[in-house]
Amino acid sequence: MRIIKSSRLLLLIYAIVYFLLPSSNAYSGLFNSERCSFSTGDWCETFLKQKPVTWKPAPRDNKDCPSTKYGQCNGVGNCNAASGLCECPAPFYGTDCSVVRKRPCTRGPPNAATWSPENPESFIGADKRDLNWTVSPAGSYSRCAGICDDNLAICYCDGPQGRINAPDDSPPGTPPLQRGRPLCTMHRAPSKTYDGAPAFGDQPYDAVYGRDGWCNSTTPSVQLGCEIDDLMPPFCDAAKEAYCPGQCSGHGECDLGFCRCDPGYYGTDCSRLRKGGVTTSDRFATRPWLAAAVAAPAGAA
Incomplete structure (x- = not known):
């Protein structure tokens, strides 16, 4: 019983220090040293003392990708507007997804x-x-x-x-x-x-x-x-929803693990909209099983 009460008291002290003294030496001593107790050197505490980085949406890009007569990325891959590179599904590969x-x-x-x-x-x-x-x-x-x-x-x-x-x-x-x-x-x-x-x-x-x-x-x-x-x-x-990264963010079709993105969208999960691209409605309204489980990422800047 004494051990349990002592543990609760210790947790209460930690909580007070955490909320009242977030930048104090006490905070660093109590929390950082505990988290880093099995590490060697000071890299762990240095990492934990970093200031949080403010999140901001990824920038939009508008690079084109190599094309064939069937279109960019041979009509089968997704064009990554950030890199200008084709992302090809199997069995296609090559700079323009034309090699089989x-x-x-x-x-x-x-x-x-x-x-x-x-x-x-x-x-x-x-x-x-x-x-x-x-x-x-x-x-x-x-x-x-x-x-x-x-x-x-x-x-x-x-x-x-x-x-x-x-x-x-x-x-x-x-x-x-x-x-x-x-x-x-x-x-x-x-x-x-x-x-x-x-x-x-x-x-x-x-x-x-x-x-x-x-x-x-x-x-x-x-x-x-x-x-x-x-x-x-x-x-x-009968078809059912296949598994894909982020379920293609509602802006692509899942084809055995590969997201085939809607026009203007790109990324492994179709979450990026290229610069100048027209936002299209997602599929969550017609696929309630996705709406309940998948959150569409914030739009790019």
Whole structure:
């Protein structure tokens, strides 16, 4: 009991010193030395004695970024008006986001002797399908028993509920005609081919590609899981809000972790408005689940 009372008394003394003597030696002695008791030298107390820096909004900038015929940053990236540099989503990179580094689905670890960013390991054909289900090795998390999105190495179903990619001559970043249900990893792939030959997956063939299978039926007899951040179970047909930095501050769309900013906005979280940019309404009014959790940052000066 005495220990508890002594602790309370000590806390009361600290509080009085904190509020009444914020710039005194007593304040420094009681608080700074305690906080810095495990540090070496005087850097810690020197840091704590600094005067607070007055916050002010970041300045607006208006630098342009490298362009292609599709626009600044190849029409797929965000132009950082402060640096004049493009911020590119995968699989695009380069000063103008025009270089593509594909991430094809494959059947095993890459061969260190032959792999390069420009020539990645692959086991899919031009139609984005696995070259041969019966070829070993069997286990590979990046192997695909459907249609591979080789921009991100994500596997989707083939068939009625499957993926239909955009035409090859589409502008960069064009979304697929049909996204399709995910079919990620060998744990959701068939263990046999349609004619009974051993394949690389773990599921019965009919569970995936049978009449009531995951990739064929609107109400399949099994649920193989969505796995991807922005798809809603049980059948992955409905979208949900994906996670992005600051949820793009209400001024961009979240695309699997990358904020695609509205015109005039930039930054990792789309919180900066370029100089001369026109302020647009945020999305919080139409997305109450965001309004309750995300605070839009103060506007730039």
